[in-house]
Amino acid sequence: MMVQVMETTLSSTGAEGQPLLCNGVAGAPGSSWPPEQGGGDCASPLHDGYRKALNRRDKNGDLLGSDAVISIELAAPERSEPRIVQEKFKTLVAFSFLSGNLILNLTCLAMVHERIPDRTKYPPLPDVFFDLFPPLDWALDVSEVIIIVCIWSTLLLLLIHRYRWIILQRVFLIMGLLYFMRSITMFVTQVPVASTTYYCSPKANTTNPLLILKRVAQLLSGFGLSINGQHTFCGDYIYSGHTVILTLAYLVVREYSPQRCKVVHITYLTLSCVGILMVLLSRGHYTVDVVIGYYVTTRLFWVYHTLANNQSLKNPSQNNYLARAWWFFIFSYFEKNVGAVVPRQYEWPLPWPRRWLPRTRIS
Known part of the structure; x- marks a missing residue:
C-alpha cells in the first residue's frame, strides 16, 4: 500500500x-x-x-x-476478522458418527426387546399424566407426522444457510451424542410397556447375532418410526427419542433462522409441544422419559453452542469446567477451525437459477 x-x-x-x-x-x-x-x-x-x-x-x-x-x-494491513472454515469432510465424519450411534441405538432395542417385563404380569408403571388423560392410540401417528414435517423443514433451512456444512456437522454430532447416551440408559434399565394396546412382536427367548441383525434391518427400513409399521419391538423408553427430535428441531430453527421470524419460532415451538403431548397421550412413553429427553437435549445443545461461540472456552484450562465434558475432545476436532460465531446468512445452494446466486440475506 x-x-x-x-x-x-x-x-x-x-x-x-x-x-x-x-x-x-x-x-x-x-x-x-x-x-x-x-x-x-x-x-x-x-x-x-x-x-x-x-x-x-x-x-x-x-x-x-x-x-x-x-x-x-507501507505493508498491507493484516486480516483482523476471524475466519470461518467449512470442511465438508468433517461433515461426512459427523454424519458417520450419527449413523453409527443410530445403529447402536437400534441394536440395543433389538436386545432389550427380549428383556422387557411380561405384559401379562407387569402392568404399566403409575404415571400422573396417565391418570389425568385417557389413552389415544392414533395420537402416536400424529406425533410422528409432526416429526417428519419438522425434520424436512429444518433440513431445508440448513441447506439454504450460507454455512450449511458447519451447522450440519453440529446437528449430526449433537444427535449422535444423544443417541449414544440413549443407548446406554435404554440398555441398563427396562420398565414395563407403557401401552396396553401397542403391538409388540413375540419374544424369541434367545438371541444370536443373525437375529439381532434382522431386527436392526427391520427397524432401519421403517426409519425407526412406528407409523411405517416396522417398529414392533418394545423397550426403548428411557429416554424419549420422539422428544429428542422435536426439541432439537425447535432449538436448531430458533438458533439459525432469522431473529425477526417470530412466527416461525412460535410455530415450531407449538409443533414440538403438540408432538410431545401426542406421544404421552398414545402411551408411547412415560412422562419421566419426556422430562429426561427434554433436559438432556437442551443442556447438550446449549453447552455445545456456548463452547462454540466463545473462543476462550475452546481451549481447556484450569477454570474452564465445560472442557471437562467427556465429549470435549470430539468437540475440539470439529470446531477448531470455526473462528467466530456463525452468522445468520443465507444463499441459494444450487447453481441454478443464476439470478438467485448473488443474493445473500443477513439478519
Whole structure:
C-alpha cells in the first residue's frame, strides 16, 4: 500500500530548521544541515530538486507552497476478522458418527426387546399424566407426522444457510451424542410397556447375532418410526427419542433462522409441544422419559453452542469446567477451525437459477 504526502504550505519560519532546506544556502549559519554532515552545496541530485521546489519565493521573499509529493511504501494491513472454515469432510465424519450411534441405538432395542417385563404380569408403571388423560392410540401417528414435517423443514433451512456444512456437522454430532447416551440408559434399565394396546412382536427367548441383525434391518427400513409399521419391538423408553427430535428441531430453527421470524419460532415451538403431548397421550412413553429427553437435549445443545461461540472456552484450562465434558475432545476436532460465531446468512445452494446466486440475506 502506498501513502502519498503532499507539501502544500510552508512559511518562512516553518522552512527554517528543516534538515533539507539549509535556508537556501548549504551550510549557512544557523542551518540544521551543516556541510560536514553531507550537506555541502546541497548539490545531491536527490535533494537538489526537492530543495529548489521548497525554496521558491514570491516577490516579497516569502516561501511559496510546494507541489512535491513523497511516496511511502507501507505493508498491507493484516486480516483482523476471524475466519470461518467449512470442511465438508468433517461433515461426512459427523454424519458417520450419527449413523453409527443410530445403529447402536437400534441394536440395543433389538436386545432389550427380549428383556422387557411380561405384559401379562407387569402392568404399566403409575404415571400422573396417565391418570389425568385417557389413552389415544392414533395420537402416536400424529406425533410422528409432526416429526417428519419438522425434520424436512429444518433440513431445508440448513441447506439454504450460507454455512450449511458447519451447522450440519453440529446437528449430526449433537444427535449422535444423544443417541449414544440413549443407548446406554435404554440398555441398563427396562420398565414395563407403557401401552396396553401397542403391538409388540413375540419374544424369541434367545438371541444370536443373525437375529439381532434382522431386527436392526427391520427397524432401519421403517426409519425407526412406528407409523411405517416396522417398529414392533418394545423397550426403548428411557429416554424419549420422539422428544429428542422435536426439541432439537425447535432449538436448531430458533438458533439459525432469522431473529425477526417470530412466527416461525412460535410455530415450531407449538409443533414440538403438540408432538410431545401426542406421544404421552398414545402411551408411547412415560412422562419421566419426556422430562429426561427434554433436559438432556437442551443442556447438550446449549453447552455445545456456548463452547462454540466463545473462543476462550475452546481451549481447556484450569477454570474452564465445560472442557471437562467427556465429549470435549470430539468437540475440539470439529470446531477448531470455526473462528467466530456463525452468522445468520443465507444463499441459494444450487447453481441454478443464476439470478438467485448473488443474493445473500443477513439478519
